Amino acid sequence: MRRRGLCGGHAMNAGLPRWAELFLLPAVNLAVALLAAGVMVALVGQDPAEVIQVLIRGAFGSQRGLSYTLYYATTFIFTGLAVSVAFHAGLFNIGGEGQAILGGLGAGLVALWFSSFLPAWVMLPLMLLAGALFGMAWAAVPGYLQAYRGSHIVITTIMFNFLASSLLVYLLVNHMKVPGSMAVESAPFAESAKLPRMHEFLAGMGVQWSASPLNTSLFLALLAALGVYLLLWHTRAGYNLRATGSSASAAAYAGINPKHQVIMAMGVSGALAGMVGMNEIAGVTGRLMLEYVSGAGFTGIAVALMGRNHPVGIVLASILFGALFQGGAEVSFDVKGFSRDMVVMLQGFIVLFSGAMAYVLAPGLARLLAAMRGKARGIVHG
Secondary structure, three states: OOHHHHHHHHOOOOOOOOHHHHHHHHHHHHHHHHHHHHHHHHHOOOHHHHHHHHHHHHHHHOHHHHHHHHHHHHHHHHHHHHHHHHHHHHHOOHHHHHHHHHHHHHHHHHHHOOOOOOOOOHHHHHHHHHHHHHHHHHHHHHHHHHHHHHHHHHHHHHHHHHHHHHHHHHHHHHHOOOOOOOOOOOOOOHHHHHOOEEEHHHHHHOOOOOOOOOOOOOHHHHHHHHHHHHHHHHHHHHHHHHHHHHHHHHHOOOOOOOOHHHHHHHHHHHHHOOOHHHHHHHHHOOOOOOOOOOOOHHHHHHHHHHHHOOHHHHHHHHHHHHHHHHHHHHHHHHHHHHHHHHHHHHHHHHHHHHOOOOOOOOHHHHHHHHHHHHHHHHHHHO
């Protein structure tokens, strides 16, 4: 149940100070990833400078581009936080995809049943609660199997992804699809079950903003990040969870029940993933559809790795991946011969250097910092 090698704990920081591990090393990894991607872009006959310029402009150069970037980032914040909480307990939760699907299903069912007669101030919190509870329940089962039956959490969560996807398909096709319609989707929700779009919200405050899928679930994601930070580092429950992730045997010796911590961590993780439905279902589609998660659960793994499993880092990494999704789409349209597959390649380099190879550059960076500190001390003493 140890997490050090996988999650980026202090045991593998190669002598880096904490600030360098959290901020400098990810920045260096990102720079190396972009450099490697630039070399590959040049090898296929494209101009790396043009590609990066179009990507940045497409992601941040307009209100609409920024809105799409933050829209994608909202989903990644939820799934990244979900992965992070499990990591801190020493668990590798790959089931964010399935937990997000079940969370959306829970929110969608509540909306279909009650939105026609409940007001928005009751309906929206009820959808959020239902999504969190459905995601929590779906994650708690693998947690229980890990804690009390020895089933590996990676295997069970992967299996539960397929089960969740199959369950959603079955329910939509056989029970929830509008009769006579060819579209595999539920009936539309009433207006009380729809979150305000960000341009509508800002218009109410006198601010003009471009229309986009970005909605007020962004605020929910940021509140979730704050809540995870307070839970993990400012509560006894969070301390117990992190102690279990550091050493289950030491935690047990201190009177902490590791089995309870596993289930709690997976429950909180699943609840966070289950909130994704608020962005996609309540904020955009206004109905329950297939493929509304679209791999966000797996992207959350890369987001958590790059963000060093800290809520602030996860928010920043989510914005980066949101920019890659939005800016990459612009690149595939505006740069002739640059396909969407090349954008996926760029994302892959970032995942590679920020996740699987996160600490390859750490020893060299630690030596460089030590040399700089030694030189600075020499100058002072000289």
